[in-house]
Amino acid sequence: MLIFAIESSHDDTSFALLKDNKSIWMKTFSQTEVHKKYGGTVPEIASRLHVKNIGLLIEELKKQININSIDYIAYTKEPGLIGSLHVGYVVANSIALIINKPILDLNHLEGHFYSAFIEKEVEYPALGLLISGGHSQLMLYSSKNNYVLLGETQDDAVGEVYDKVARKLNLGFPGGPLIDQIWEKNKNKYQEIFTIPKTSKELDFSFSGIKTHVINLINTSLNRKEKININKIATEFQNTIVAYLKEHMVKAINIYKPKCVALIGGVSANKAIREMFLKLHKNVYLPKLEYTTDNAMMIARLAYEKIKKG
Ligand code: KG4
Numbered sequence: 001m002l003i004f005a006i007e008s009s010h011d012d013t014s015f016a017l018l019k020d021n022k023s024i025w026m027k028t029f030s031q032t033e034v035h036k037k038y039g040g041t042v043p044e045i046a047s048r049l050h051v052k053n054i055g056l057l058i059e060e061l062k063k064q065i066n067i068n069s070i071d072y073i074a075y076t077k078e079p080g081l082i083g084s085l086h087v088g089y090v091v092a093n094s095i096a097l098i099i100n101k102p103i104l105d106l107n108h109l110e111g112h113f114y115s116a117f118i119e120k121e122v123e124y125p126a127l128g129l130l131i132s133g134g135h136s137q138l139m140l141y142s143s144k145n146n147y148v149l150l151g152e153t154q155d156d157a158v159g160e161v162y163d164k165v166a167r168k169l170n171l172g173f174p175g176g177p178l179i180d181q182i183w184e185k186n187k188n189k190y191q192e193i194f195t196i197p198k199t200s201k202e203l204d205f206s207f208s209g210i211k212t213h214v215i216n217l218i219n220t221s222l223n224r225k226e227k228i229n230i231n232k233i234a235t236e237f238q239n240t241i242v243a244y245l246k247e248h249m250v251k252a253i254n255i256y257k258p259k260c261v262a263l264i265g266g267v268s269a270n271k272a273i274r275e276m277f278l279k280l281h282k283n284v285y286l287p288k289l290e291y292t293t294d295n296a297m298m299i300a301r302l303a304y305e306k307i308k309k310g
């Protein structure tokens with residue numbers, strides 16, 4: 001069963017081929033460098049670049065296979081930037097019409113969940129922590145067609161907070177990897193954490209308080225004309241995020257007793273969060289780094305799960 005998938009929901013244009021559950025080929029064009037100078041994604045620019053990049057990807061795809069050998073086409077239907085999603089929708093449907101094969105319109109967040117299971121099988125019930133630039137949520141799959149959101153952020157996403165804190169510290173964009181590098185060098189020196197937020201539903205998240213705390217620390221230093229200790233603030237910020245995510249995972253594991261746990265989304269590249277996660281459960285799944293950010297292989301893997309018997 002050869003699955004061809006397209007992902008274009010945000011700022012990555014990605015094509016992938018998956019044969020049964022074996023990855024065959026993937027190519028992704030990232031727009032990060034372009035959006036960097038604006039400090040975030042500009043939707044209109046993203047749509048235009050998708051149009052350009054998807055044409056290049058079609059040429060690449062034709063070099064890989066005869067498109068008539070594709071058995072199923074999958075693409076990201078939602079959620080995402082509407083102009084970006086539309087490019088994937090049009091191309092996926094056009095190819096499906098030309099080769100007369102079935103099409104699966106899939107959910108991007110579910111795709112993220114399966115990014116940890118490329119070339120692997122899921123043992124249900126499975127608990128996933130999705131942390132990305134746009135989302136932060138705990139997902140519980142009791143079977144492949146059955147998932148509930150145990151909790152989600154009530155304000156900013158984890159990656160968004162990383163990017164905002166990094167901007168306030170003048171570190172650059174995207175902020176996550178930069179803060180992570182500072183943490184790596186300073187983790188033994190600064191081990192404090194800020195106050196852990198509380199939400200009315202205990203498995204929901206709220207990250208805006210942590211962000212405000214950092215902004216207040218910086219403003220206080222500026223008012224007092226003190227030098228801002230970037231290393232200390234960045235390291236303690238990351239310590240706090242790790243402690244907060246851990247607290248939620250421990251609670252959810254105790255309540256729902258999953259057979260496996262998965263860490264997914266762009267922020268799952270974070271060293272400290274990965275380290276913490278590996279100690280949580282005897283069956284931990286982490287995506288390969290190339291599958292942590294938006295990519296079409298995860299959409300193909302989700303399609304495979306939907307199509308396969310059992
Ligand atoms: O999944 P993704 O591509 O975002 C969405 O499109 O939603 O992830 C991007 C986010 C950015 O906010 C970036 O700062 C963050 O993931 N990120 C990290 C790390 N690498 C990327 N955050 C913390 N630590 C990292 N090592």
Ligand code: ZN
Pocket residue numbers: 108112132293294
């Ligand atoms: Zn994503």
